[in-house]
Amino acid sequence: MSDKMIAPDNIKDIIEINTKDSTYNVALLKDSWQCDVSAYSKVLVITNEKIAPLYLELFQTRLITQEVYAHILRDGEEFKTWDSIKQILDSAFKFKLDRKSLMIAVGGGVVSDLVGFASGIYQRGIDFISFPTTLLAQVDASVGGKCGINNEFGKNLIGLFHQPVGVFVWMGFLASLPEREKKAGIAEIIKIAACFDKKFFNDLENMDLKDKDNLTFCIFRAIKIKAKVVMEDEREKGVRAALNYGHTFGHVIELLGNYKEFLHGEAVAIGIRMANSLSLELGKMSRKVKDSIDSLLDKNDLKFSYKVANKEVFYQNFFMDKKVEFGKLRVILLRDIGEFEICSGINKTSFLKALEEWE
Ligand SMILES: NC(=O)c1ccc[n+]([C@@H]2O[C@H](COP(=O)([O-])OP(=O)(O)OC[C@H]3O[C@@H](n4cnc5c(N)ncnc54)[C@H](O)[C@@H]3O)[C@@H](O)[C@H]2O)c1
Ligand SMILES: [Zn+2]
Known part of the structure; x- marks a missing residue:
């Protein structure tokens, strides 16, 4: 259904994602976009208290719907x-969404993870689409169908694979996004380039991402790479695991x-710098x-002073992952660059040695 939701003349670029059970588009929208979801009985737009105002x-003017609720x-991550x-789910029941209804996520990775999950279990699963509003959600969280929530045991430990029926990337959202959040999203772009695409990495070395056109180009290029990875390995049995480059350390x-x-x-x-020290x-x-x-991280202001207070404690926390x-x-x-390895069985001494740089 996603290809019919946004008229082709409202789209700058488009990627089709095919997984075992679904096909959907990730579309880069022009400023004048409108989204026709009138084929759905009801629509529940889900966002947060910061993005809503x-x-x-x-969304009231850009969505074409039969009945819409919010x-x-x-x-915050803590929610x-x-x-x-x-x-x-309570809202969905209160507004009487049925199996032909749609949920729409408007937000960063927190909102899209929650909506992916809630729509995946509401009446055993209804459709959802995502309008990612952070750079990180555009290049990473909103593509690929992983959705999860946190509990007292850790992050993203409960969740589902539930693919959206459309992901609509509109650069207009980034106008209000704080610089710090933008830079954090750029780290994921660098991760994708370093893992999978040397040419893209070299282009990033020669590009200023403060330029809006450059950034738009790189966001969509990163999405294309992630889409390819997800299509090859939806359930993270192989190549998709490489998207966790820098994350084992980062999560700790x-x-x-x-x-x-x-x-x-x-x-x-x-975490990327630490993984490289280990390599x-x-x-x-x-x-x-x-x-x-x-x-490349330095050039994009992704340089932080970080101290590992206790290497042993740091190491033990890897096992929460x-x-x-x-x-x-x-x-x-x-x-x-572009050549990764999924490694297990690395000895503890090497990890501790690699962490010495941060003591
Ligand atoms: N499912 C996946 O594959 C996947 C991949 C990567 C990350 N994630 C998850 O994504 C989450 C992180 O996502 P995030 O970085 O987008 O964080 P986030 O959703 O918390 O958004 C960051 C902050 O920016 C605000 N915000 C969002 N859009 C805005 C806008 N356009 N203007 C102004 N403020 C805006 C949010 O309200 C929030 O305060 C984590 O929970 C992570 O686990 C999931
Ligand atoms: Zn990440």
Whole structure:
């Protein structure tokens, strides 16, 4: 249905994603976009308290619907919980959404994860579309159908694979996005380029992402790469795991900072540097490659002073990650730009040695 929702003359670029059970489009929208969801019986737009005053009114004029309702969530990662899922489902029941109804996520990764999950279980699953409003959600969270919530045991530990029926990327949202959030999203673009595409990485080295056209181009290029990865490996049995490059370390940084010290993308930027130190330590990556990734992160203001207070504690926290299987850590390491390895069974001494740089 997604190709019919946005008229072709409102689209700048489009990618079709085909997975085992679904086909949908990720479309880069022109400023004049309108979205026709009148084929659905009812529509529930879900956003948060920060985004609603900025954009909810816009959706009233840009959506073509039969019946539309809104649900406003609290803002913040701490609300990516069961309680928010329950509230969304309660609204859906209250407004009598049926199996031919649609949920629309308007927000960053927190909103799109919640809406993906809630729509995936409401009456055993209804359609949802996503309008990602952060750079991170545009390039990463909104594509690929992973959706999850947090609990007291950790992040994203409960969730589903539920693909949207459309993802609509409108650069207009970024006008209100704080610079810090933008930079955090750029870390995920660098991650994608470093893991999968040397040419893209080289282009990023020569590009100023403060330029809006450059940024638009890079966002869509990163989405194209992620789309390809998701199509190859929807359930993360192989290549998709590489998207976790920098994340094994990044998740510990987030956890030890109580999710307050660093934004996700910032923690990933530090995590990428740590993963590269481990690659260097293991003789997989050359100093030259490590330096080139460091320089690209530096160029995009993704340089943070971070101290590992206790290497042992840091190491133990790796085992809270979903990537642990049979008690073994799985880490994505690069040999070169565009060449990654999914490594398990790396000894503890190497991890501790790699962390020395941050002591
Ligand atoms: N499902 C996936 O594949 C996947 C991938 C990556 C990340 N994630 C998840 O995404 C979440 C992080 O996403 P995020 O970085 O977008 O964080 P977020 O959703 O918390 O958004 C960051 C902040 O920006 C605000 N905001 C959003 N859009 C705005 C706009 N246009 N203007 C002004 N403010 C705006 C939000 O209200 C919030 O305060 C994490 O929960 C992470 O686990 C999921
Ligand atoms: Zn990430």
